[in-house]
Structure formats: structure tokens, C-alpha cells
Amino acid sequence: MSEIFIKLSIDQKKCISAEGCLTCVKVCPVAIFKPAANKTRIEVNKANEDECTLCNLCLEQCPVQAITLQKLY
Numbered sequence: 001m002s003e004i005f006i007k008l009s010i011d012q013k014k015c016i017s018a019e020g021c022l023t024c025v026k027v028c029p030v031a032i033f034k035p036a037a038n039k040t041r042i043e044v045n046k047a048n049e050d051e052c053t054l055c056n057l058c059l060e061q062c063p064v065q066a067i068t069l070q071k072l073y
Helices: 023-027 057-061
Strands: 006-010 033-035 042-044 067-071
Touching: 006 042, 023 033, 023 057, 057 067
Parallel strands: none
Antiparallel strands: 006 067, 033 042
């Protein structure tokens, strides 16, 4: 099992994906974000979370600053 060096989270109270925003899904080069099954929110794809390249595109382009990136090292 590999070590996870980051933790991504999405503040669902701020996230506006229900209004059609999928910015984080579109900009992430390694598919860390995905629409939830109910299509009203975005989830972190835990299977891909360790692939994060720390490019910060999700942080920079989220229109409501709903994403938090925590470095665990």
C-alpha cells in the first residue's frame, strides 16, 4: 500500500456543482474529482488522490474556493 502525501477535500456547502459547475473535474489533469452519483455535488476520487501533481489548477480555478489541499508531509 502506498503512502498518501496529500488530502483533498471539498466544502459541499460552498460547492456549486448542482448549478452546472464542473470546473475542478475539467481542469484536473489526473482526474481526482468526479461528479457524485446524485449529480448534485463533486467528490474526491480516492483511487486517484495520490496521483495529484500539486499543480493547484483546482484551487486557482474553483469559483467559490470550495477545495482544500492539505500536504501531509
